[in-house]
Amino acid sequence: MISVSDIKVTFGKGTPLQKQALNGVSLTIEEGQFVTVIGSNGAGKSTLLGVLAGDVIATEGKVTIGTADVTRQGTAARAGRVARVFQDPLTGSCGALSIEENLALAARRGERRGLASALGPQRRALFRDRIAELNLGLENRMRDRMDLLSGGQRQAVSLVMATLAGSDVLLLDEHTAALDPGMAEFIMTLTQKIVSERKLTTLMVTHSMRQALDYGHRTVMLHGGEIVLDVAGDSRKTLQVEDLIAMFRKMRGQTLDDDALLIG
Amino acid sequence: MSLIAFWGAVELGLVYAFVAIGVYLAFRVLDFPDLTVDGSFPLGAAVAAVLIIAGVNPWLAAAVAMVAGALAGLVTAVLNVRFRILNLLASILTMIALFSVNLRVMGKPNVALINAETMISPFFGHGLRDFYVRPLFVGVLVVIAVIVVWRFLESDAGLSMRATGANARMARAQGVNTNKQIYLGIALSNALVALGGALFAQTNGFADVTSGVGTIVVGLAAVIIGETLFGARGILIALIGCVVGSILYRIAIQLALSSDILGLQASDLNFVTALLVTVALVLPRLRRGGAA
Numbered sequence: 001m002i003s004v005s006d007i008k009v010t011f012g013k014g015t016p017l018q019k020q021a022l023n024g025v026s027l028t029i030e031e032g033q034f035v036t037v038i039g040s041n042g043a044g045k046s047t048l049l050g051v052l053a054g055d056v057i058a059t060e061g062k063v064t065i066g067t068a069d070v071t072r073q074g075t076a077a078r079a080g081r082v083a084r085v086f087q088d089p090l091t092g093s094c095g096a097l098s099i100e101e102n103l104a105l106a107a108r109r110g111e112r113r114g115l116a117s118a119l120g121p122q123r124r125a126l127f128r129d130r131i132a133e134l135n136l137g138l139e140n141r142m143r144d145r146m147d148l149l150s151g152g153q154r155q156a157v158s159l160v161m162a163t164l165a166g167s168d169v170l171l172l173d174e175h176t177a178a179l180d181p182g183m184a185e186f187i188m189t190l191t192q193k194i195v196s197e198r199k200l201t202t203l204m205v206t207h208s209m210r211q212a213l214d215y216g217h218r219t220v221m222l223h224g225g226e227i228v229l230d231v232a233g234d235s236r237k238t239l240q241v242e243d244l245i246a247m248f249r250k251m252r253g254q255t256l257d258d259d260a261l262l263i264g
Numbered sequence: 265m266s267l268i269a270f271w272g273a274v275e276l277g278l279v280y281a282f283v284a285i286g287v288y289l290a291f292r293v294l295d296f297p298d299l300t301v302d303g304s305f306p307l308g309a310a311v312a313a314v315l316i317i318a319g320v321n322p323w324l325a326a327a328v329a330m331v332a333g334a335l336a337g338l339v340t341a342v343l344n345v346r347f348r349i350l351n352l353l354a355s356i357l358t359m360i361a362l363f364s365v366n367l368r369v370m371g372k373p374n375v376a377l378i379n380a381e382t383m384i385s386p387f388f389g390h391g392l393r394d395f396y397v398r399p400l401f402v403g404v405l406v407v408i409a410v411i412v413v414w415r416f417l418e419s420d421a422g423l424s425m426r427a428t429g430a431n432a433r434m435a436r437a438q439g440v441n442t443n444k445q446i447y448l449g450i451a452l453s454n455a456l457v458a459l460g461g462a463l464f465a466q467t468n469g470f471a472d473v474t475s476g477v478g479t480i481v482v483g484l485a486a487v488i489i490g491e492t493l494f495g496a497r498g499i500l501i502a503l504i505g506c507v508v509g510s511i512l513y514r515i516a517i518q519l520a521l522s523s524d525i526l527g528l529q530a531s532d533l534n535f536v537t538a539l540l541v542t543v544a545l546v547l548p549r550l551r552r553g554g555a556a
Contacts, residue, residue, distance in 0.1 A: 053437070079439030092437075096430040097423070105423050110439035113420035 002052065002169045002201060003028040007061035009047050009225075021047040022058070023225035029169070034195055034202040034216035038209060038244075043222040045205045049173050052203065054078045066168035080110020083167035083200075085175040089154035092161070092175075095147030099138060099157060102146050103127040106161035130160050134190070152183030156190060163194055170195065172204040176211070188215065209241045265522050268395050273518040275399035277511030279467060280482055281406045282460030284490070284506035285413055287483030289453040292502070293417065294429040296450060299355040299480050300340045303362025304333040304454040306476035308461025310369040313377050313471035322383040326462040333458020334451040336362055341450040345443045359476075366473045373473045375465075382466035398467050405463070409456065410503045417499045425449050457483070478534060485541045486510035492548050516540060 009022040022044045029035050039045045050056030051063060054075035063071045070078045086092040093102045104118040104127070124142070132139040134156050138149070146154060155175055162170055172191065176184035192215060195202050206212050212219050219236060221229035221244075229247060231239060265273075283301060290298035308329040315325035336358060343354035367373065384401050388394055416422045427435035428445035435442050457479070465471040489512055490505025520536050521528050528536065 075436040076439050076441045079437060082437075084437050086434075086437075091431070091433055094427050094431045094434055097426060101423055101426075104420065105427055105435075105438050105440075108420050108438075113424050113440075115416065115419045115421055117415070118418055118420045118423045 001029065001031050002065045002203075003063075004048070004051060004058075005062045005064075007048075007051055007058045007063070009044075009051065009056055010059045013059070020225055021056075022051070024061075025222075025225070025227055027220065027227065027230075029201055029203065029218075031201055032199045033218060034200075035204070035218045035220060036212040036216045037203060037205045037220050037222060038207070038212040039222035044225040045222055046173070047225075048222065049171055049203065049205050052169065053082055053084055053171055078110075080165070081168040082171060083109070083162035083165070083169070084171045085155065085158045085162055085173065087174040087177050089151040089158065089178060090147075092158040093146050093154055096145065098143050098145055099131065099149070100124060100127050100142040102157065103130070103161060103164060107164040109165040109167075111165070130164070131157065134160065150183075152179050152187065155179065155183075155187050159187070159190055159194060163198060163200075168201060170200045170202045172202065172206075174205050174207055177207055191215070209244050213239055213241060213244065265518055269518055269522060270515070271395045271399055273514040274511055275395075275402060275467060277486075277514035278399055278402040278406050278507070279460055279463050280486060280514070281507040281510040282409060282456045282463070283479055283483040284486035284510045285409060285503060286453040286456035286460070287480065288487050288502065288506050289413070289449055289456070291484065291487065292429075293426055294446060294449045294453075296344075296429070296446065297352050297355070298337070298340060298450055298453060299352065300336055300358045300362070300450070300454055301457045301483060302476045302479045303359040303366070304336045304457045304476075305461040305464070305479040306366050306471065306473055307336055307362055307369070308333050308458025309465035309471035309475060310366045310375070310461075310473070311458070312462035313375045313465045314369055314371075316377060316380050316382060316466070317375065322381060322466065326383060326459060326466075329458045329462035330455040333461070334455040336458070337450040337452070337454030338447060340454075341447045345446050362476075363473065366476075370471060370473065375471045377465060377469045377471070383463075384466060402463055402467065406507055409459075410500075410507060413456075414500045414503055478537060481537055481541060482510075482513065485513050485537065485544060488541065488544045489513055492544055513540065 005026045007022050007025045008020070011019045011021055025044070025048060037045050037048065047056055051058050052065070054070065054073055054077065058071060062069065065078065065081045068081065070081065094105065097105070100119055104123060107123065128139050128142060131142065136153055136156060138153060138157065149157065176187050179187060188211065194200070202216070204216060213236070218230070218232035220227055283305060286301060290296045311329040311332045312322070312325045315328060316322050340355045340358040343349045343357060344351045349357070384398060387397050387401055417426060424435060424440040425445045425448065427438065427440060428442045432442045464475065486509035487506055488509070490502065490509030493508065494501050494505040496502070517533065517536055517540070520526060521530060521533065
């Protein structure tokens with residue numbers, strides 16, 4: 001289970017550029033629940049994800065992941081609890097390292113790293129099997145440098161990397177946004193498979209309302225640093241993208257002019 | 265070039281191979297342009313020379329020199345990581361300070377080690393001529409250093425250091441304390457450079473406070489020559505490239521300086537060095553058609 005309670009994040013406090021990115025957000029995600037988060041640019045999606053990942057330390061409020069209070073912990077300190085796939089394929093993996101080295105790095109996420117060889121025969125075989133499951137033919141390129149792969153291939157490997165070590169939550173940060181539609185579809189199918197097989201507690205930030213409703217158990221909409229919509233169960237099943245837009249308009253009392261929300 | 269001059273160049277190349285490996289760790293693995301080496305090389309020489317003269321076991325003296333180098337590197341890393349001083353500037357500050365430190369360590373600008381018991385002296389007089397013994401001895405140490413650094417960089421701990429240099433954000437997301445990796449990497453780098461300095465003092469019979477000038481360029485030259493020759497094909501090849509690059513660099517310098525046609529003198533060394541590094545940097549670019 002993960003929970004954030006009454007989180008406030010202020011950037012540039014006391015300066016003319018002061019911005020209230022999150023304004024009292026509370027959200028509890030049960031074990032095994034898959035939550036999708038939508039919102040326009042500047043709504044606070046990325047900040048919320050950052051607060052969970054440790055990139056952003058909340059100005060006020062409390063963050064709990066699993067059984068631990070991680071409010072004050074930095075990214076590296078809580079990495080053992082948080083698996084993550086970034087929006088930019090170049091961020092989530094190390095271009096200068098080989099595929100198998102990236103996997104070896106991820107397999108020890110949050111653990112002590114010793115002087116033993118990172119790639120023994122057993123680990124090599126394990127990594128090869130896991131990559132072969134992707135059916136992308138990458139199992140024959142395990143020693144290739146990561147930067148030889150396409151963006152989609154890198155995201156697929158990143159997803160495998162995220163599941164090599166245990167975690168209390170999987171964070172997906174618009175992880176299909178930089179991909180072409182075909183590859184985005186593939187990555188989403190893969191995500192669905194991995195999340196349901198491993199019963200991962202997941203928070204996926206997305207720009208696409210379609211994705212937000214098609215995947216997961218629950219959808220949260222952010223606007224202006226606050227949660228303006230939180231639907232799950234039957235009421236979510238009947239929900240259409242059009243309803244979401246209408247709801248959004250009604251709630252904010254303003255016209256929606258962000259095309260990005262409609263795409264996909 | 266005479267046989268002795270040739271083996272002398274190989275020996276010097278092997279001594280500077282430690283510098284090249286150190287520079288490789290800082291510049292390539294950690295992506296940290298570290299000029300501390302211009303100070304930590306003579307620091308290693310000074311510490312080793314002073315201790316040897318004081319009667320300390322030369323192996324222990326070299327070990328202490330490595331610790332001194334590691335501490336110098338740590339100062340640079342702390343200035344950068346803890347106090348947010350730009351890495352290049354932080355290293356220049358340490359380098360400048362080390363000049364004074366080295367003078368303090370030695371008490372004078374130059375310390376001679378003639379007739380002192382060094383790491384190499386037990387190996388002299390066993391039938392092999394001295395100018396073979398020295399490169400052979402240093403060569404064995406270089407091989408050990410290459411293997412140790414190679415195995416480290418391919419271990420779990422080494423992977424986190426490489427990730428820190430290549431993609432710090434990703435490294436942190438994997439639970440790597442990137443600050444600690446920079447401390448460790450820059451300390452290790454300068455420890456190797458200081459060991460190079462300690463061996464330089466023992467093979468050449470002196471430690472000089474000015475011997476550090478241009479160390480970084482020499483180290484970088486070796487790294488770049490190695491990369492130009494071997495390309496990017498893994499850690500071990502890159503490390504071997506550093507060693508081969510360092511030796512070839514010394515031979516090239518020796519050839520340039522000893523060729524009568526060019527009419528160069530020893531004082532032209534720095535110019536030739538700069539020219540060689542420039543050529544090594546430009547050549548691969550020309551080969552790619554100048555597009556990059």
